[in-house]
Amino acid sequence: MIRVEGLYKSFDNKTVLSDINVVFESKKVNLIIGKSGSGKTVLLKSLIGLHTINKGKVLYGDRDITAMTSRQIKLLREEIGVVFQGGALFDSLTVLENVKFPLNLFTNFSEKEKNERALFCLRRVNLTDADHLYPAEISGGMKKRVAIARAIVLKPKYLFCDEPNSGLDPLTAIVIDNLIQEITHEYDMTTIVNTHDMNSVFEIGEKIVFIHEGRKEWEGTKEEIADSDNKNLNDFIFSSKLYKKLKHVLK
Structure with a gap:
């Protein structure tokens, strides 16, 4: 389990993330979704210590990465696997x-x-x-x-994936989604995925966190999305016609 408490992050006095509080669940595929520029990639990089946050905590169990020495962070990273957007x-x-x-x-x-x-x-x-x-x-x-x-x-105990389906055709994206889901359960990992791929949301998302303009606006399961009354979430995920169709199917 990874727990985020009161996380704030700014660049050049511009606030990018404000008061993020969320628990990413163990042995599940946790998705972070949101528009481009919403702060989701900054959040993921803050979770693994690539960004130094301005305020708050990121707890791996009872270990706060924001309070660790460089040596402690290096030891923690031995427990972390990362799939960067371009593969790197x-x-x-x-x-x-x-x-x-x-x-x-x-x-x-x-x-x-x-x-x-x-x-x-x-x-x-x-x-x-x-x-x-x-x-x-x-x-x-x-x-x-x-x-x-x-x-x-x-x-690793923890797997982070930044837009793993970026640039892939739909069939290949499904293969990658299925692979991420399989290895998460096979190795009992806590997996966190940044994505804008709605197929990923409805196929492999077990815990979903929606970030809008730097704030967490909604969290829940893929089944609960259909009943959400959050306008920003609904506008992000569904066009008006597609929303009605998917909402009917999910119910």
Whole structure:
């Protein structure tokens, strides 16, 4: 479980996040949704310590990342896997070398052990014959799967994904969604995903947090969205015709 208490974040005296209070549930796929510029990516980066917040707490169990030393944060990050929006693969490294990268940083494994672990993770994301290829030689969907393999190579307790379906066709996006859901439950991870993909909301969202203009306006389950009376949430998710159709289906 990750608990956020009274989180504020500003850049150049401009407030981006205001008084965010939310609990991201263990062993579930938690989604953060909102318009571009709403603050959801800033929130995700604040959760993992890439942004220093102005006020508030981010608690991993009883550990507050905002009060940790740099060494403590490094130890915590061994429990964290991150899938960045563009995949963030190293172009000069092969697929196998990209997946091994966290093992090189955080473990004392032998080269054989690192290869075995990396190849296991590549098999888990259904990439069995791509280990020798470079990022430029694989598709966008494959890059996302490599990024997921790298994110889980250290057997993390927490998985963060920033717009994992960005730039993917609808069918490939479904594959990535299903993979995220499967590994969350398989490894009992607390998963937090930033997304604007409404298919993700209705297919894999177990806990959903809606951010609007830097504030948390709504939280609940995908089933509860249909009954929400929050205008900003409804305007974000549904066009008028689609809203009526989906609302009927979800009920």
